[in-house]
Amino acid sequence: MPAAQFENIEGVHPVTGLATDYLNHYNEIVMLLDLVPSMPECIEDAVDWRPKTYCDHFRDSGLAIADGVISAYKAAPATYREAFDETVHILDEFLEPAIALIAQTVDAGKTDQAAQMTEETLDTARGILGRLNGIIHGHAAPEQVALTDDTDAAQALADAMF
Numbered sequence: 001m002p003a004a005q006f007e008n009i010e011g012v013h014p015v016t017g018l019a020t021d022y023l024n025h026y027n028e029i030v031m032l033l034d035l036v037p038s039m040p041e042c043i044e045d046a047v048d049w050r051p052k053t054y055c056d057h058f059r060d061s062g063l064a065i066a067d068g069v070i071s072a073y074k075a076a077p078a079t080y081r082e083a084f085d086e087t088v089h090i091l092d093e094f095l096e097p098a099i100a101l102i103a104q105t106v107d108a109g110k111t112d113q114a115a116q117m118t119e120e121t122l123d124t125a126r127g128i129l130g131r132l133n134g135i136i137h138g139h140a141a142p143e144q145v146a147l148t149d150d151t152d153a154a155q156a157l158a159d160a161m162f
Contacts, residue, residue: 006076009068017076018084018136019069025057026129029095033102033122037115040106047103051092054084084135091128095121 007014011021029049035042054073058066073081098121105114 006072009072010065011063011069012072013136013138015077016080016084016136016138017072018080019058019072020133020136021061021063021069022054022057023129023132023136025052026091026095026125026132029099030122030125030129033099033118033125036102036106036118040111040114043099043103043106043114046099049099051088051096054088080135080138084132087128087132087135091125091132094128095125098124 005014006012006017009017011019013019029046032042032046032049036046052060055070058069063069076084098117102114102117102121105117
């Protein structure tokens with residue numbers, strides 16, 4: 001493992017240059033979706049959620065460490081940052097259509113189907129978040145992080161439902 005070049009930057013992994021706080025942006029939507037099976041009206045709040053870039057998340061956070069975290073991200077080893085950015089893109093491309101599809105199903109009054117779709121969406125999202133967490137913590141060399149394109153998963157959910 002390379003030397004810890006980011007060890008003095010609060011909130012940043014000393015080797016990867018990435019911060020787990022960014023995952024809070026996605027934990028927010030996971031928590032909202034988690035409510036949908038028992039409270040379908042919560043989908044309205046989920047529909048309002050939008051992906052946010054790493055830098056935008058920290059710029060908007062108001063955290064005192066934001067500037068240091070953003071600087072570390074920009075200086076992070078390309079292999080980690082690229083694997084991270086690609087995985088974030090996959091998650092964003094998966095979540096937006098999945099949320100829209102769940103909302104359409106709730107609006108159609110198909111709450112049982114919406115609950116099933118939500119659970120499947122959460123399973124996929126949590127898996128991708130786990131992959132992001134692994135990249136942030138350098139648990140695997142970036143080239144060993146298995147990236148799969150989950151962007152078609154939302155359509156597969158819809159096809160399975162109808």
